[in-house]
Amino acid sequence: xxxxxxxxxxxxxxxxxxxxxxxxxxxxxxxxxxxxxxxxxxxxxxxxxxxxxxxxxxxxxxxxxxxxxxxxxxxxxxxxxxxxxxxxxxxxxxxxxxxxxxxxxxxxxxxxxxxxxxxxxxxxxxxxxxxxxxxxxxxxxxxxx
Amino acid sequence: xxxxxxxxxxxxxxxxxxxxxxxxxxxxxxxxxxxxxxxxxxxxxxxxxxxxxxxxxxxxxxxxxxxxxxxxxxxxxxxxxxxxxxxxxxxxxxxxxxxxxxxxxxxxxxxxxxxxxxxxxxxxxxxxxxxxxxxxxxxxxxxxx
DNA sequence: TATACTTGTAATCAAATCAATTACACGTTA
DNA sequence: TAACGTGTAATTGATTTGATTACAAGTATA
Numbered sequence: 001x002x003x004x005x006x007x008x009x010x011x012x013x014x015x016x017x018x019x020x021x022x023x024x025x026x027x028x029x030x031x032x033x034x035x036x037x038x039x040x041x042x043x044x045x046x047x048x049x050x051x052x053x054x055x056x057x058x059x060x061x062x063x064x065x066x067x068x069x070x071x072x073x074x075x076x077x078x079x080x081x082x083x084x085x086x087x088x089x090x091x092x093x094x095x096x097x098x099x100x101x102x103x104x105x106x107x108x109x110x111x112x113x114x115x116x117x118x119x120x121x122x123x124x125x126x127x128x129x130x131x132x133x134x135x136x137x138x139x140x141x142x143x144x145x
Numbered sequence: 146x147x148x149x150x151x152x153x154x155x156x157x158x159x160x161x162x163x164x165x166x167x168x169x170x171x172x173x174x175x176x177x178x179x180x181x182x183x184x185x186x187x188x189x190x191x192x193x194x195x196x197x198x199x200x201x202x203x204x205x206x207x208x209x210x211x212x213x214x215x216x217x218x219x220x221x222x223x224x225x226x227x228x229x230x231x232x233x234x235x236x237x238x239x240x241x242x243x244x245x246x247x248x249x250x251x252x253x254x255x256x257x258x259x260x261x262x263x264x265x266x267x268x269x270x271x272x273x274x275x276x277x278x279x280x281x282x283x284x285x286x287x288x289x290x
Numbered sequence: 291t292a293t294a295c296t297t298g299t300a301a302t303c304a305a306a307t308c309a310a311t312t313a314c315a316c317g318t319t320a
Numbered sequence: 321t322a323a324c325g326t327g328t329a330a331t332t333g334a335t336t337t338g339a340t341t342a343c344a345a346g347t348a349t350a
Contacts, residue, residue, distance in 0.1 A: 005235075034241055058326045058327065060317080103178045124261050140253065187299085
């Protein structure tokens with residue numbers, strides 16, 4: 001199973017707001033680039049706003065970045081859109097048999113291992129900024145002759 | 146969202162088979178330790194068998210490890226029980242707008258980043274063996290006075 | 291051979307999550 | 321006041337999960 005595409009869409013939204021920084025990034029405008037429904041975008045904008053990544057105001061069209069691109073990592077977006085809870089990337093079965101040596105210890109043994117794996121993944125996300133993403137897109141655009 | 150507990154249960158199964166290596170680890174025996182239905186265990190045993198981690202035979206009670214504990218990593222189990230497909234830990238939205246510079250490049254830009262994060266997580270899983278798990282459980286058992 | 295037990299596997303079910311969609315209250319601007 | 325935007329709740333179909341039931345087929349033992 002996969003982590004919700006809310007994460008990828010969140011990155012898309014922030015990147016697009018930057019690309020369109022001269023213009024107005026309304027939920028409808030963004031939705032047409034993402035190719036989804038404006039209400040989906042508004043819901044995600046609410047999460048990004050709550051996390052302090054963008055500024056949006058009721059009734060006023062358009063969202064703006066609240067921070068510099070270089071100050072927003074993929075990990076920030078990942079946390080903002082709430083796709084994976086802390087220590088819960090991996091789920092562990094409930095109620096193993098406490099009368100069995102394996103059953104009564106397996107959870108406590110496995111959890112730190114799972115946590116370490118999750119943290120390693122999140123560390124990579126934290127090492128990439130949206131500036132890196134924009135730079136890469138710019139590069140790809142220039143290569144298309 | 147979380148990765149299926151099939152992974153945790155797979156680890157439980159293999160660990161239990163080792164703990165019970167003098168006895169017979171039937172699907173019912175394992176199910177009572179995991180606290181689930183024997184059919185669930187049999188399905189997982191089928192996956193573990195297919196991956197070459199255990200030996201089971203139709204009609205013959207009990208499963209045995211096909212390799213030494215120190216030769217089975219958590220990554221092996223993770224692959225065996227098929228909880229996350231290659232390059233698909235993170236899902237990316239489909240059909241972004243090709244007429245937008247962001248829409249037409251976002252997928253190709255994001256995918257390698259997601260892949261790197263997934264690989265970092267999997268690398269940690271590959272660095273832990275079932276022997277480590279058993280050792281930890283043994284240690285925890287001894288501490289209970 | 292007959293019986294009991296086991297594995298292998300398919301079908302079904304309720305619950306959870308996702309993403310899309312519709313609808314509408316409320317704020318802002320012209 | 322009319323038009324347009326955000327904020328947010330409710331509904332829907334699709335998909336996945338884990339539990340359960342059922343049964344065919346393999347094996348061992350009396």
